[in-house]
Amino acid sequence: MLFTLSLPVILLALTGLLVALLAPIRTGDGSEELTQQDVAATATALAEEYADGSADRPPPLPAGVFRHPQPEHLPLAIVMEVVDGDTIEVRLEGEPETVRYYGIDTPERQEPCYEEAKKRNEELAGRHVLLVPDARDRDDGGRLLRYVFTLDGLSIDAVLVAEGFARAWTRDGHYRDALVALEEEAQHEGRGCLWGDGEEGG
Numbered sequence: 049m050l051f052t053l054s055l056p057v058i059l060l061a062l063t064g065l066l067v068a069l070l071a072p073i074r075t076g077d078g079s080e081e082l083t084q085q086d087v088a089a090t091a092t093a094l095a096e097e098y099a100d101g102s103a104d105r106p107p108p109l110p111a112g113v114f115r116h117p118q119p120e121h122l123p124l125a126i127v128m129e130v131v132d133g134d135t136i137e138v139r140l141e142g143e144p145e146t147v148r149y150y151g152i153d154t155p156e157r158q159e160p161c162y163e164e165a166k167k168r169n170e171e172l173a174g175r176h177v178l179l180v181p182d183a184r185d186r187d188d189g190g191r192l193l194r195y196v197f198t199l200d201g202l203s204i205d206a207v208l209v210a211e212g213f214a215r216a217w218t219r220d221g222h223y224r225d226a227l228v229a230l231e232e233e234a235q236h237e238g239r240g241c242l243w244g245d246g247e248e249g250g
Contacts, residue, residue, distance in 0.1 A: 109202075110210040110239070112230050114223075119201030122178035130173055132157065133165025133214060135191070138177070148191040150182050151205040151227045152214040161241035165213040172204045182221050195223060206230055212240015 116122065125138035125147070133154025136147050154165040178201070179194040187193055196204045205223065208214035209230045216227035235243045 109207060110230070110233070110237075112226070112233060113206045113210050114203050114226060115201040116178070116180065116197050116203070117201070119178055119197060119199065122180060122197065125177050125179055127173050127175055127177055130166060130170045132162065133169045133208060136169070136173055136177070136196070140179070140192075146191045147179065147194050147196065148187055148189075149205050149208075149214075150180075150184075150193045150195045151217050151221050151223050152208055153217060154208065154214045155242075161213065164241045165208065168208060168211065168213050169204065172198060172202075172207055174198070177204070184220070195221075210234055210239070212238075212243045215242070 123140065125140045125145070127136055127138055128144070129137040131137060131146070134149040134152050138145050138147055140147075154169075155162040173196070176199055178197040178199065179192075180197065181194055184193050198204060203223070205214070205227060209216050209227050210233070212234045216224070216231040218224060218228060221227075234240060238244045
């Protein structure tokens with residue numbers, strides 16, 4: 049009886065917390081702001097799923113996966129399509145862009161681990177991502193090069209490497225050393241479709 053009476057209070061508290069954290073995030077021109085109503089509806093739905101046991105909580109992330117310290121200050125992009133494990137189509141400040149993840153490389157189509165990496169990228173990216181530039185703005189194909197983060201600041205590059213779905217980009221980048229260390233650990237632990245089941249790096 050006590051749990052039944054307190055559940056609405058718990059849901060309201062969770063909703064209020066997520067609204068406060070996510071409502072200020074917006075695109076560069078403010079035209080595609082995440083509304084409080086959208087955030088509240090999502091938060092309430094998730095809280096209800098966890099409360100009644102219909103949603104499984106995600107497993108803990110590998111050690112070393114990092115977050116951006118100030119995600120509320122990063123540019124917001126709307127995810128239109130996940131192309132593969134390291135490329136997404138987005139709308140950024142109202143304009144379409146193809147974003148190539150700065151810090152990682154994942155298998156190409158027809159290569160082992162392609163589908164698994166793409167699926168995990170879809171799970172992590174969701175509907176909105178935050179983007180961080182680095183030394184190189186675009187690749188030779190004109191794609192925007194960015195480190196990619198979730199709305200709460202989790203590095204998608206780091207998760208994909210740590211879980212064995214991607215290799216670290218080793219030539220440059222602010223997060224290069226951290227990502228290389230995550231790859232070495234993933235390989236040592238035999239994680240994911242790249243390093244498990246007898247796969248070898250190359």
